Amino acid sequence: MARNILILGASYGSLLATKLLMAGHNVTLVCRNKTAELINRDGTEVRIKLRDEATHRAIFSRDLPGRLDATTPANVDLSRYDLVGLAMQEPQYTNHTIRVLMIKIAEAKLPCLSIMNMPPLPYLKRIPALAKMDLEEAYTNARVWERFKPGLVSLCSPDPQAFRPPEAAPNVLHVGLPTNFKAAAFAEESHNILLRELEADVDAVRLDGQDVPVKLKVFDSLFVPLAKWSMLLTGNYRCITLHEPQSIRDAVHDDLELSQSIYQHVDAIARRLGADPKDQVPFEKYAKAAESLLKPSSAARAVANGAPFIERVDLLVKLISHELGVPNDEIDHTVQIVDQKLNEKIVEGGSGAL
Secondary structure (H helix, E strand, C coil): CCCEEEEECCCCHHHHHHHHHHCCCEEEEECCHHHHHHHHHHCCEEEECCCCCCCCEEEEHHHCCCCEEEECHHHCCHHHCCEEEECCCHHHHHCHHHHHHHHHHHHHCCCEEECCCCCCHHHHCCCCCCCCCCCHHHCCCHHHHCCCCHHHEEEEEECCEEECCCCCCCCEEEEEECCCEEEECCCCHHHHHHHHHHHHHHHCCEECCEECCCCEEEECCCCHHHHHHHHHHHHHHHHCCCCCCCCHHHHHHCCHHHHHHHHHHHHHHHHHHCCCHHHCCCHHHHHHHHCCCCCCCHHHHHHHCCCCCCCCHHHHHHHHHHHCCCCCHHHHHHHHHHHHHHHHHHHHCCCCCC
């Protein structure tokens, strides 16, 4: 049975959308008016490399069995949808029209699967060790999340690396590292039945008889998506320097011993919260993957381009580490650098595009 999925965010969200469309499900992307017009006219293009192939393939939404459309936040009809995907950067949810839509989503009690790096606050409330911590400082506007019931919000680790090529139109996405989306289960079994149905349908997709990378994997553990925190603190946020941004590869490999110590410290924090070691990704596997990540992280590029706000997983992990009594000087230093660069942009009058 074709499901109807609403995804907020047409950039990174188009990757999950393409996988669902290939599986025969229908997707609506929520985005700006001009981008919506472009997608409704031309569809989307996701470039992805299949196993053992040397070049990327272009997968066009118009060629897929599922139906794709795009709309602006004000024109969403929530009665159509079975599931909501949250694929925008966390600061974008402070936009007025997005906030209004988020209120409607919360009131409709639709299950929400986040594929943000920054976990929604209601999701963190599902973890007993975090439920009473004061973590709102890490969010651009924590009030966006206050109407959501924790059990209706889950988190999907956005492990696949993808970006919009600068020379391409806004409906094009290039997948650099085709790893899997790792989703934690919802509180309600009825929502998990839907999630596992999507998992199976995406897994069954073939292209010219070949398996297609980037699966949707569902886990009972709430901590599997938190494995991304170690990667973000070791690589992504350390791409932000006091000068020009550096690549993820350089952030990780310039001092591999230091990188490993940061990675293992964040892993240890997750275990203090309740994670099992099997929920986590070994440092050696991450370091190997980082060798191919030759561009700065999206957070570093955003800061370099003048954004005054970015997702602050670095600050979130710092706050948690201090609450647990296990602060880390390197993490604190990273947060200090990110704060300084963002404050420079605010002083300069920089403005980030939503």
